[in-house]
Amino acid sequence: MTKVEMIYPQGYCAGVKNAISIAKESKNKYPNKKIFILGNLVHNQIVINALEKIGISTISGDFEDALNNLPKDSVIIFPAHGHDEKYDQIAESKGLIILDAVCFKVKQNASIIKDYIAKGHQVIYIGIKNHPETTACLSIDENVRLYDIKKDFDFSQISDDSPLVINQTTLNFLELTDIHDEIKKHFKNAIIQNEICNSTRKRQEAIVNLEDDVDLIVIVGDKASSNTNRLLEIAKSAHPNAESYLVSNVGELDKNSIINKKHIAISSGASTPAETINMIYEEIVNAFAK
Numbered sequence: 001m002t003k004v005e006m007i008y009p010q011g012y013c014a015g016v017k018n019a020i021s022i023a024k025e026s027k028n029k030y031p032n033k034k035i036f037i038l039g040n041l042v043h044n045q046i047v048i049n050a051l052e053k054i055g056i057s058t059i060s061g062d063f064e065d066a067l068n069n070l071p072k073d074s075v076i077i078f079p080a081h082g083h084d085e086k087y088d089q090i091a092e093s094k095g096l097i098i099l100d101a102v103c104f105k106v107k108q109n110a111s112i113i114k115d116y117i118a119k120g121h122q123v124i125y126i127g128i129k130n131h132p133e134t135t136a137c138l139s140i141d142e143n144v145r146l147y148d149i150k151k152d153f154d155f156s157q158i159s160d161d162s163p164l165v166i167n168q169t170t171l172n173f174l175e176l177t178d179i180h181d182e183i184k185k186h187f188k189n190a191i192i193q194n195e196i197c198n199s200t201r202k203r204q205e206a207i208v209n210l211e212d213d214v215d216l217i218v219i220v221g222d223k224a225s226s227n228t229n230r231l232l233e234i235a236k237s238a239h240p241n242a243e244s245y246l247v248s249n250v251g252e253l254d255k256n257s258i259i260n261k262k263h264i265a266i267s268s269g270a271s272t273p274a275e276t277i278n279m280i281y282e283e284i285v286n287a288f289a290k
C-alpha cells in the first residue's frame, strides 16, 4: 500500500494572499483605470496569467522607463517581495495611483535595516542577486552590502566591527546557518538576525522531518520562485535516497516516477494555487486507484 501525503503548510502564505487580494480588489475600486503591476506580483505564472485575464498587466523589462511612460492616472501595484525604493518617487511624481502589495515581513526587514543604518552600522545582506527583495533592500543605502549565496563574500568591504547581518526571507534555513557561522568567524560581534519568514521555515522543516522511508518528494511551484527552489534543495539534501523534483503544473508530473514508490510526499511553494496542488495530489492518488 503506497502512502501519499500532503506536507503542511500548503498553498498561499499570508503575504501572497494579501497581494492577490489587493490586485483583485483594484479592479472593483478602479473599474475605469488601467492597472499595472511592477514585475511579478508573486512568483507564479498561473497567478500572473489569471490577473492578465482580468485586465491587470504585469510590467517586465526596464521599470523606470515603463513608469515614466504609463498614462498619468493609471494604477501601479508594487509586488509582494518589494522593489527598488526609487520607483516610489517616480510613481508619485508621475501622479500614478499606488497600491502597496509588499508583504509585511519584507517591510519589517527593510525597517530593521533602516534602523541599523541610522545608527551608523554597515549591513551584510544575505540574498540572491537580482531577486526583487534583494534589490529592494540594497536600494536602501550603499552601506547595505550583498552576500550573494552563490558567491564568495569579500569581507574587506566591511569596516564595522558589529555589522547587522540580515537575509532574504525565502532562503534555505540550513544553508543560512552555515553562512552565519562563517560570518561569525570574521566578525564575532556581528548582530545576526535570522529573518527567514515563518511560512518558508515551516515548509522547509516539514520536509526535513519527513520519515526516512519517503521515496518520492514532489514540490509544486514555479521554477522562478525562490522559496519553491529552496524546498527542492532541502528535499534533496535531507533525503538523498528519495527522488525529488519540482513541477509547476499537473502536466509536468512524471508518471514513471510514481511507479513502485511506497511513500510519496507533496510540498508546495508559498505562491502555488491550491487548485494546482490538489490536481497533482489527485493525479498521484488516482494512479494507485487504477
Ligand code: SF4
Pocket: 013, 014, 015, 016, 080, 081, 103, 104, 105, 106, 169, 170, 197, 198, 199, 200, 227, 270
Ligand atoms: S513567502 Fe514569506 S516573505 Fe514572501 S510573501 Fe510569503 S510570508 Fe511574505
